[in-house]
Amino acid sequence: MIGMDNLITGDKKNIEHLFHLEQFEYYHHDVSKHVHVPGELDYILHFASPASPIDYLKIPIQTLKVSSLGTHNLLGLAKAKKARILVASTSEVYGDPLVHPQNENYWGNVNPVGPRGVYDEAKRFQEAITMAYHTYHQLETRIARIFNTYGPRMRLNDGRVLPAFIGQALRGEDLTVFGDGTQTRSFCFVDDLIEGIYRLLLSDYAGPVNLGNPDEITINEFAEEIIKLTGTNQKIIHKTLPVDDPQQRQPDIALAKKLLGWEPKINRAEGLKITYGYFSALPKEELYKSNEPRQFTQ
Numbered sequence: 001m002i003g004m005d006n007l008i009t010g011d012k013k014n015i016e017h018l019f020h021l022e023q024f025e026y027y028h029h030d031v032s033k034h035v036h037v038p039g040e041l042d043y044i045l046h047f048a049s050p051a052s053p054i055d056y057l058k059i060p061i062q063t064l065k066v067s068s069l070g071t072h073n074l075l076g077l078a079k080a081k082k083a084r085i086l087v088a089s090t091s092e093v094y095g096d097p098l099v100h101p102q103n104e105n106y107w108g109n110v111n112p113v114g115p116r117g118v119y120d121e122a123k124r125f126q127e128a129i130t131m132a133y134h135t136y137h138q139l140e141t142r143i144a145r146i147f148n149t150y151g152p153r154m155r156l157n158d159g160r161v162l163p164a165f166i167g168q169a170l171r172g173e174d175l176t177v178f179g180d181g182t183q184t185r186s187f188c189f190v191d192d193l194i195e196g197i198y199r200l201l202l203s204d205y206a207g208p209v210n211l212g213n214p215d216e217i218t219i220n221e222f223a224e225e226i227i228k229l230t231g232t233n234q235k236i237i238h239k240t241l242p243v244d245d246p247q248q249r250q251p252d253i254a255l256a257k258k259l260l261g262w263e264p265k266i267n268r269a270e271g272l273k274i275t276y277g278y279f280s281a282l283p284k285e286e287l288y289k290s291n292e293p294r295q296f297t298q
């Protein structure tokens, strides 16, 4: 078992508990550069990419490279090793969707040259090249379209809404809702997602499959939930809505239910409690740490 990361947005601490395992190896490597792994491989899971809009605005070229060049490298590796590969795609392939909820047959509404285009278009290219390796090289490929996911070990200051709100509550700051807060998201607890990923990996279906929790909520309601959960006395303040921020997002998971017998089991109240437990136990200095993505040459 190999974990490979250049830690541009990740943290070694998140996998330290695996280091004592004899069968686990860690490679510090950027998959956008040629990937060499000796010996046999059965499965490759490609999850490398910044995933927070604030991160991918700061490192746009690397975001584009990891899902294009990085995916190409890993598909080549899978082909050489005769391994099955699962790639992490995203609900962002649907852009600011005109169909609601989003099912896998919807082609999306993406602005290629907007600030989010660096992520959305790279992931769309990733799906295209993965499918091409499947049809042309008969490679065993799987594509997970992952919707908003949360849980312990997120980076507190990665800019995504859940760590942003919890960090603000823990520091005694007001909660920053972008825009009027009527935009919606549907949040899936990480353990549920992992179960879905695992089942998809072991399935025999090569088309894209939505994985997420269909329980949809506005960002205003979400902020209220975080205020209640954390017991903070702070209030909600509004900031400018980021360009091309999707107005609504909810996965249609009928396909995953049928194919994988999968649906999320952990509701938001339960998942948020576990996640808040993790964040509130972090050492105080973590709350104030500048947690920028590490700058490398793009």
Ligand code: UDP
Pocket (backbone or CB within 6 Å): 052, 053, 054, 148, 159, 160, 161, 162, 164, 165, 176, 177, 178, 179, 183, 185, 219, 241, 242, 245, 246
């Ligand atoms: N958001 C917000 N306040 C924040 C961070 C995010 O209101 O401090 C909003 C953001 O504009 C979006 C939603 O929360 O509508 C989810 O944002 P996130 O960055 O978590 O991911 P996205 O789903 O947009 O990829």
